[in-house]
Amino acid sequence: MNIVGKVINGYLFEEALGSGSFGAVYRVSKGKTTYAAKVLAETYILEEFKSEQNRITREIDVLKNVKGKNLIKYQEDFYFKNEFGVIEYVIVMEYFEGRTLRSYLRRDIDLDTLISVFVSVLQGVRELHNTIIENEGIIHRDLKPDNIMIDDELNVKIIDYGLSKIIDFSSITSTGTQIGSPLYMAPEQLRDSKHIDYRADIYALGIILYEMLTQNIPYKATTLPELLLKILNDPIIPPRQYNSSISDGLENIIFKATAKEPFARFQTIDEFIEAFSKKNIAEELVTVGKYYAWVYREKDVTEQFENTNSADIIYPIHVQNWMKKLHQHFADNNFENVIIDPSTQRLSYFAFGSTKGLVDLPYAPKKGVISLEYLQNPQKRKEYIESWYATVSMGRKLILPYHYISNTDYPVDKVDEWIKMNIQLIDESSKVVENGKQKYAMISIGLGHLVFQSDKILSFFVHADVNGFIVQVSDMKQLNEQSLGSYLEFVLNLQKYTNKPVIALKVPIPLGFALIAKGVHGFSLGLASIDYFDEQYIKEEKDSFNLYSKFYFPQVLSFLTYPKKDTFAFEQIYNYFGCCDCEWCKGKSAIEIGTGDKGVQLHHWQLMLDEVEKFNQFEGEARVEYFKKRVDDALKNLDSIPREIMGSQKNTDYYKLLKNLKKII
Structure with missing residues (x-):
């Protein structure tokens, strides 16, 4: 008509x-x-x-x-x-004389102007959210570029608020409907459009910002059903893939606003606006490589080493009662440069009951385990977090409560629930940590899930309100060329997208150096005999003691192992490569070094710091080239070891790892 x-x-x-x-x-x-x-x-x-x-x-x-x-x-x-x-x-x-934001975006507009316009949009939505009707603020529900008007003076008006509740989601899902409003709908809005809160608007605003800065949409879909599935399940395409001029900080704002879970987004428009007033257009994180020693029982070694060195340490808190002198040593130094691991992931396995230090933790369950169902109870989760913080609050750097995502005591379809629970623990525990303390999010996961779900995992964790990340991956002995590439890419992207330092925990030495060469902040491994993390160690509480010792040889970028009681084997390989002149080995015979665990651990700690310092002398591609040369030299040196000394090295994990690193770096 x-x-x-x-x-x-x-x-x-x-x-x-x-x-x-x-x-x-x-x-x-x-x-x-x-x-x-x-x-x-x-x-x-x-x-x-x-x-x-x-x-x-x-x-x-x-x-x-x-x-x-x-x-x-x-x-x-x-x-x-x-x-x-x-x-x-x-x-x-x-009546407002202007054009829709969609029409406005067809122009060539500089980044600063786009951000200024978007902040005006945020201010308009804040006015809407702050309008209280029946004790509740107003949710727009249908924010999109077509419902935002802008004039030539860059004045912005939000339209169609209030109407989208009249026009229910069911009206846009009929056959033949073109992709439009659903693109801006949060996952929870697609599931139940009538029971949402402000955070659905925040998601829509994140998609609008994405579109403004990239001139693209964040999902590749050709049909409405395909789009809806991607909104529910898939991470957004990183904005920098479309516009490389977007800073890491600005990209991180988009990641946070468009998080799948409402609790992981900005919680208010004020918080969203505040993100733009911070140093969010930050330059890319410039990292100085660091080695972090995982200190477990090595009280004497730690005290002796720190007498002459400044060390960065990761310390599992459950040893505090049976290694009281070690704990007191850290306390006497005000926990300077010590990151406290809460050991929480071990509490999800019944085997923790055989380790007194874990049982004694105030947040350990009195019976059973810290299960997914336990953590899904809001009151129990609140008590768990409060007890955790009371236990570790003396520290200055804290790993927030975390659990192993790929827990094999659960069906594989529970992995997503474990991911979401870890995110919720990060979100809720970070809020109880006092100002001035540094917070780290631990991502503990199986290699298979990391390889095949890396984008999804990134989409959940990149928005975490923390100072840094620690990545611990099980099954690392199964690394092949493909999985190694996926692991490296994940760690690099996590640091890139968050602009926060990432520490790779319990990785073999060559991989740690590869990460440093590529610009990752740091890596860590223990001073004792086990180089890798494996779920079986916490599932069965395996003792890390074994009958072999290990000694780091820089000539091969690796540990070489030998029977503890066979000092002759160590003496042969030690003399083959020439004596070590570090302060812990200098002046000692091979037999003296090979028969003392403390000396070997001090040597290892010292050489890790020295090696990382060598990498730090280079920047960018020069650092990568230095690593490549070291790998080539290491492979040649391993090939040169006479069989009568240590047999063939070509079947060892380190040799295979070096060969794969040479292919992908």
Whole structure:
């Protein structure tokens, strides 16, 4: 029906401005004032809501109460009967001379202007959220570039708030509907559009910001069902893939706003706005490589080493009661440069009951384990977090509570739930940590899940409110060329997308150096005999003691192992490569070095620091080239070892790892 040129209820309908599946918008005038009128078909509304017509009245009441410079103002509403006898419903609003944000984005606009416009959009949505009706703020529900207007002076107006609750999600899922509003709908809104909160608007704003800065959408989909599945399950395409000029900080804002879980997003518009006032357009993180010693029982070694060196340490808190002197040593130094690991992941396995230090932790369960179901209980989770912080609060650097994501005591389909629970623990525990303390998020996961779900894991963790990340991966002995590449890419992307330091925990030495060469902040491994993390060690509480010792040889970038009681084997290989002149080996015979665990551990610690310092003398590609040369030299040196000394080295884990690193670095 054409109503242009007609006067209805005193309004002259001058021009049709646009139309949609539920009605049309017109420019109208009354006296000397111009307005915008949205005409909705009464039959459409009744079909959508059936017996819920009273909701329309409530939503119009919302429009009447909204005030704000970035919001279109309500004028009035009325019904009329068209020429076919069909009742039409009209909502008259302020007329704003401008264009939609979608139309505006077709121009060539600089980054600063785009951000300024977007902050104005945020301010408009804040005005909406701060308008209280029946003790609740208003949720827009249908934010998209078509519902944002902008004029030539860059004034911004938000339109269509209040109407999207009238036009329910069911109206956009019919056959043949084009991809439109669903793109901006949060996952929880797709599942249940009537029970959402402010954070659904925050998600939509994140998608809008993505579109503004990239001129692209964050999912590749050709049909509506495909798009909906991607919104529910897939991470967004990193914005920098489309626009490399976007800073890491700005990209991180987008990642946080578009997180799948509401609790992982900005919780308020004020928090969203604040992100732009921080140093969010930060330059890429410049890292100085670091080695972190995993100190478990080595009290004497630690004290002796720290007499002459400044060391960075990761310390599992459960040893505090049976290594009291070690704990006191850290306390005497105010836990300087010590990251405290809460040992929480071990509490999810029944075997923890055989380790007294774990049983004595105040947050250890009195019976059973810390299960997924246990953590899903809000009250138990709250008590768990409070008890954790009371135990570790003396520290200055804290790993937040975490659990092994690939827990094999659970079906494989529970992995996503473990991921989400770890994110929730990070979110809730970070809020109880006092200002001035550094917070680290641990990602503890199986190699297979990391390889095949790396994008999903990144999408969950990149927005965490922490100072850094620690990555611990099980099954590292199974590294092949493909999985090694996936691991390296994951760690590098985690640091890149968050602009926060990442520490790779319990990795073999050559891989640690490869990470340092590529710009990752740090790596860590223990001073004792086990080089890798494996779930079996915490599932079965295997003792790390074995009958072999290890000694780091820089000539091969690796440990070489030998039987503890066979000093002759060590003496042969030690003499083959020449004596070590580090301060812990200098002046000692091979037999003296090979028969003392403490001396070997001090040597290892010292050489890790020395090696990392050598890498730090190079920058960028020069550091990578230095690593490549070291790998080539190491392979040649391993090949050169006479069989009568240590047999063939070509079947060892280190040899295979070096060969694979040479291929992918």
